[in-house]
Amino acid sequence: MKNTKHRLMGFIRKEFFHIFRDPRTLLIIMGIPISQLLLFGFVITTEVKDVKLAVYDPSKDDVSARLVQKLTSTGYFELVENLESDQNIGDIFKKGKVKEVLVFENDFGRKLQRGGEARLQLLADASDPNVARIVSAYTQGIIRDFIRDQQMLPNLPVKITPEVRMYYNEEARSVFLFVPGLMALIMMLVSAIMSSLSITREKELGTLEVLLVSPLRPIHIVLGKVVPYLLLSFVDALIIVAMANWVFLMPVHGSLVLLLAECFLFIFLSLSLGVLISTVAPTQLIAMFMAMIGLMLPTLLLSGFIFPVENMPKILQWFSVLMPARWFNDIVKDIMLKGNGLFYLWDETLILLAMSLFFVVLSVRNLKNRLE
Amino acid sequence: MRVLLTLLQKEFIQIFRDRRMLAIIVMVPVMQMLILVYAADFDVKNSDLVVVDWDQSPASRKLVQTFSGSPFFQLHATSFRQEEAESLLRSGKTDMILIVPAGFEKDLFREAGASLQLIVNAINGSTAEILSGYAQNMILDFQRVWIGETLAVPVSKNAGGINPVVRYVYNDRLDYKHFMAPGILVILVTIIGMYLTGMNLVKEKEMGTTEQLNVTPLKKHQLIAGKLIPFWIIALFDLAFGLLIARLAFHLPMEGNLLVLFTYAAIYLIGVLAVGLLISTFADTQQQVLFIGFFIVMIFVLMGGVFTPLESMPRWAQILDFFNPVCYFMRVIRMVLLKGSGFADIISELLFSTVFGISMMVFAIVKYRKRA
Numbered sequence: 090m091k092n093t094k095h096r097l098m099g100f101i102r103k104e105f106f107h108i109f110r111d112p113r114t115l116l117i118i119m120g121i122p123i124s125q126l127l128l129f130g131f132v133i134t135t136e137v138k139d140v141k142l143a144v145y146d147p148s149k150d151d152v153s154a155r156l157v158q159k160l161t162s163t164g165y166f167e168l169v170e171n172l173e174s175d176q177n178i179g180d181i182f183k184k185g186k187v188k189e190v191l192v193f194e195n196d197f198g199r200k201l202q203r204g205g206e207a208r209l210q211l212l213a214d215a216s217d218p219n220v221a222r223i224v225s226a227y228t229q230g231i232i233r234d235f236i237r238d239q240q241m242l243p244n245l246p247v248k249i250t251p252e253v254r255m256y257y258n259e260e261a262r263s264v265f266l267f268v269p270g271l272m273a274l275i276m277m278l279v280s281a282i283m284s285s286l287s288i289t290r291e292k293e294l295g296t297l298e299v300l301l302v303s304p305l306r307p308i309h310i311v312l313g314k315v316v317p318y319l320l321l322s323f324v325d326a327l328i329i330v331a332m333a334n335w336v337f338l339m340p341v342h343g344s345l346v347l348l349l350a351e352c353f354l355f356i357f358l359s360l361s362l363g364v365l366i367s368t369v370a371p372t373q374l375i376a377m378f379m380a381m382i383g384l385m386l387p388t389l390l391l392s393g394f395i396f397p398v399e400n401m402p403k404i405l406q407w408f409s410v411l412m413p414a415r416w417f418n419d420i421v422k423d424i425m426l427k428g429n430g431l432f433y434l435w436d437e438t439l440i441l442l443a444m445s446l447f448f449v450v451l452s453v454r455n456l457k458n459r460l461e
Numbered sequence: 462m463r464v465l466l467t468l469l470q471k472e473f474i475q476i477f478r479d480r481r482m483l484a485i486i487v488m489v490p491v492m493q494m495l496i497l498v499y500a501a502d503f504d505v506k507n508s509d510l511v512v513v514d515w516d517q518s519p520a521s522r523k524l525v526q527t528f529s530g531s532p533f534f535q536l537h538a539t540s541f542r543q544e545e546a547e548s549l550l551r552s553g554k555t556d557m558i559l560i561v562p563a564g565f566e567k568d569l570f571r572e573a574g575a576s577l578q579l580i581v582n583a584i585n586g587s588t589a590e591i592l593s594g595y596a597q598n599m600i601l602d603f604q605r606v607w608i609g610e611t612l613a614v615p616v617s618k619n620a621g622g623i624n625p626v627v628r629y630v631y632n633d634r635l636d637y638k639h640f641m642a643p644g645i646l647v648i649l650v651t652i653i654g655m656y657l658t659g660m661n662l663v664k665e666k667e668m669g670t671t672e673q674l675n676v677t678p679l680k681k682h683q684l685i686a687g688k689l690i691p692f693w694i695i696a697l698f699d700l701a702f703g704l705l706i707a708r709l710a711f712h713l714p715m716e717g718n719l720l721v722l723f724t725y726a727a728i729y730l731i732g733v734l735a736v737g738l739l740i741s742t743f744a745d746t747q748q749q750v751l752f753i754g755f756f757i758v759m760i761f762v763l764m765g766g767v768f769t770p771l772e773s774m775p776r777w778a779q780i781l782d783f784f785n786p787v788c789y790f791m792r793v794i795r796m797v798l799l800k801g802s803g804f805a806d807i808i809s810e811l812l813f814s815t816v817f818g819i820s821m822m823v824f825a826i827v828k829y830r831k832r833a
Contacts, residue, residue, distance in 0.1 A: 111745070117752045125759065132778045133763055139772045182630055183800045185792060188772070208626065215629035216799040218637050220770050225627045226594050254580050256550065266585045278755065286748045294667065371481075373747040374660050378485045381652070382492055390500045395768055397588055399508070401500050408496070419553065426584055427551050 270394025342428030468687030658737030716801030
């Protein structure tokens with residue numbers, strides 16, 4: 090018994106040497122979470138601002154000028170062009186120079202003052218529908234404000250003031266949304282993909298047979314391959330939580346111990362997926378594509394990382410139920426932002442546990458088939 | 462030339478000998494187009510709403526009806542206790558709580574007006590923003606209808622007289638798939654081109670067969686051409702295949718000339734393949750290729766405006782994007798497919814990609830050492 094333990098430790102040490110011998114791998118394993126987090130924190134945002142705007146204003150009067158002035162002074166819009174005619178609007182959109190064009194009608198101000206009504210056309214480049222929707226909503230909101238400021242609103246006897254409170258993320262910082270997904274993505278990358286490649290590599294080079302005839306038991310070989318990545322992923326998780334907290338001031342309202350325990354569970358789950366892939370894939374390239382297509386992209390797109398799950402078609406919503414990252418995402422958000430405890434999270438945790446168990450059993454069975 | 466043809470033949474046989482390779486080439490675009498494209502939607506509809514109505518008056522009931530009758534909200538629950546409603550928010554059962562204070566109806570006719578409270582889950586800032594925008598529009602609607610009915614005052618729909626007409630150009634139904642599919646195609650072509658090249662070349666290194674290739678009388682440029690051209694063809698094939706699926710599955714518009722798109726893609730791929738070649742000169746194992754490739758692709762894709770608007774990024778990131786090839790392809794594919802842009806509109810992108818492709822390729826070939 091002591092002997093096997095000794096052998097296992099030796100094998101794990103050997104695997105660690107393999108990873109650490111090459112500083113490039115290490116640099117990247119540490120560099121990926123840091124650079125990604127900085128990218129998501131400082132660069133990527135789903136907010137819309139600095140929208141490039143063009144105006145066609147044949148009336149050239151005071152009211153339309155004030156309205157344009159009001160739009161550009163909000164910071165959402167940036168006036169890039171005053172059009173001389175409405176002929177070349179199509180060309181401007183085609184070149185991608187502006188996102189929105191405002192077209193005032195002739196005698197805009199005069200019609201407004203005389204008839205109390207004037208028309209304004211708002212053209213939005215909807216090749217990006219999300220931006221178009223937000224841009225047109227902003228514009229309409231600003232026009233509403235403008236009307237109120239200019240006291241054009243007929244005196245309504247009734248007034249309702251809604252007080253809007255943004256919970257859990259008062260400044261609506263998108264990095265708060267990205268951190269949980271990023272953790273899932275990076276832990277999936279390091280633990281599932283790297284471990285599966287590491288095992289498949291031995292297969293491809295034919296050295297797996299050598300390992301199998303050694304006195305190490307198959308389970309030890311798998312453990313030896315997996316343990317180093319377990320630790321590396323955990324370090325990555327720590328880096329992300331620490332950076333999110335210190336650099337981006339993302340709170341950890343719930344228990345840190347619980348958060349780390351859930352991370353550990355998720356890493357374990359990812360590793361079992363990695364082992365499963367390596368039992369199926371014959372070459373590294375195939376292992377990589379299975380992992381990329383089967384794990385990374387769904388983690389990126391189906392887990393609610395960037396796109397909300399509720400908006401997906403029903404089929405994909407069912408599909409996303411199978412994604413471990415989806416549950417992990419919920420868990421991390423709940424612990425960090427809402428401060429929820431295990432009482433709110435027991436079902437997600439149970440699902441992750443059940444999934445890991447399933448994958449472990451499946452890969453052990455596959456492994457046995459291969460050996461017999 | 463004959464040598465090259467023979468070499469190409471050999472490479473193709475080698476690639477397709479593995480049936481699973483064929484599966485990757487066909488399955489990857491199918492999966493990406495049919496799953497990922499549908500997943501990506503920021504549109505917010507059918508949000509679950511929880512109402513706390515302490516007024517229980519005809520006015521408050523009418524208000525709740527306005528909300529639940531709209532396509533944006535569905536009534537999930539009503540409650541008399543704010544704590545209960547907030548616990549629904551915490552457990553993720555709802556994203557918004559509407560609180561109607563006691564005396565709401567009475568206050569409607571007071572000088573100061575009535576107030577309402579909206580509590581929004583703002584972890585996803587942009588969704589929260591859209592939700593609260595919808596809610597405030599609902600409240601305005603209610604105000605208008607309520608005044609009209611109770612005071613018998615006709616209130617024109619466009620209070621204040623400015624009547625904005627919104628037109629969404631290029632995508633009038635705001636179909637997010639038409640925005641997403643071109644983006645996913647760019648990722649597809651980039652991943653296929655970069656990874657297949659890099660991994661194939663490094664596999665030869667791992668297997669030790671690079672040595673054999675090096676002692677053949679083949680010239681360096683012939684060797685590289687023989688390695689790269691198959692993947693160039695495969696990537697272009699996948700672009701065509703992906704377009705076909707998108708066309709059949711969700712009628713992706715193709716306003717422009719496909720010849721423009723494919724000419725550009727062919728040039729773009731030279732740069733991508735060169736990056737793959739370059740990675741292979743740095744990496745010793747396929748695992749490293751995956752890591753370095755992931756690192757590069759993630760940064761290129763996330764900063765390239767595939768998912769989020771470029772204009773919202775900080776100035777320095779937009780300047781860095783000058784060197785991001787993905788960003789150019791992203792613009793071109795959306796312009797050509799959605800707006801019908803031609804060669805004249807994409808001339809600067811074409812120029813950049815040509816310069817990028819040639820200089821990258823020269824650099825990579827110089828770096829690639831063939832000892833002979």
